[in-house]
């Protein structure tokens with residue numbers, strides 16, 4: 001077929017074919033060929049159901065089945081010739097089926113429309129990606145758990161405002177990300193439950209007068225049930241928006257972790273050494289080892305969130321039911337899914353390979369007056385000071401240490417007593433970073449015992 005003849009699928013009322021520009025803006029085969037396997041699975045389920053219901057003959061259904069299997073192997077083998085004139089994956093497959101098996105091919109589209117077909121294919125595709133994303137997130141969580149286990153009691157500075165706040169443990173910091181990615185996986189799982197309903201059988205929009213069995217096709221394609229409203233079935237793209245939204249939040253978490261790796265691997269911090277496998281060099285500065293993968297992951301949120309905003313913008317204000325606008329859904333979701341999968345894999349590799357430097361973590365934790373809160377708490381506990389006053393006294397001690405160019409444990413008892421006469425020798429027991437973290441034993445706190453309990457819980461959950 002060329003663009004000079006009318007379309008064999010819908011050209012009955014057309015005297016001429018489309019303008020080349022029309023064809024260019026209309027065609028989706030350049031990208032929706034990625035849904036070929038899902039399209040063929042949907043058609044196989046539909047044809048089998050049509051035969052079981054006596055709507056087409058068994059022999060036609062068998063010819064269709066065999067033809068579709070041939071097409072699948074042609075596509076997988078790279079010999080299938082995609083045609084832009086045939087617009088999309090649905091019509092490319094159907095035209096090839098006609099060439100292969102002749103007349104029975106024309107019966108496949110009975111009681112079906114491209115509107116329910118594309119909604120079904122796309123759901124199946126997004127469902128696969130949701131499963132793959134959950135797997136990717138889980139693998140990353142396991143890499144983080146490995147890091148947490150190695151350094152459950154390594155002391156490092158905890159930050160607020162990127163200023164040293166209180167000592168925490170490396171394991172605790174790693175486990176914070178395990179929690180975040182755990183919620184990301186849970187969001188994807190929730191979305192999967194909602195998306196797992198089958199649009200097939202909604203036909204163009206109103207359903208069909210043929211005696212189809214929607215339960216059967218839903219079941220054959222692994223859906224929990226058919227969608228209950230045919231208008232909604234062809235019009236809905238919530239499932240894609242939910243996937244993109246969950247992907248965006250996950251990409252945001254990846255971006256935050258990536259930023260920490262960039263900071264931590266810098267010569268100023270030296271908290272971690274990134275492996276050569278996930279670093280690059282500079283073409284001019286021989287000493288450089290750059291955390292390019294982390295920087296790229298830090299940026300990828302832009303594409304994923306961009307896709308999310310793009311699809312929301314496409315969908316807003318669309319009247320019921322299908323509009324060709326909705327063909328703009330796929331490239332965004334494809335790109336976002338590819339980007340998320342690559343980012344997860346790269347982050348998993350980086351986390352698995354990176355080597356924390358416990359001595360540098362400890363040195364950083366021991367500076368910056370990180371145990372000032374412990375000191376204030378001691379004044380409350382031991383001297384009965386109101387916390388506000390203790391805060392003030394501690395502030396004066398910090399100022400004294402700063403003026404002397406030392407940290408809190410280096411102040412002498414006499415110097416401390418100049419600020420508050422009742423301070424006694426016992427105070428030194430809370431000024432060390434190990435005591436500080438070990439004391440934070442409340443549920444969810446940074447004490448190594450708590451961190452190990454959380455690691456064990458997650459090991460159990462992730463298997």
Ligand code: ARG
Pocket residue numbers: 028032088114115118322324326327
């Ligand atoms: N390629 C189309 C899409 O992705 C398939 C559905 C076309 N439906 C129609 N009524 N023209 O949305």
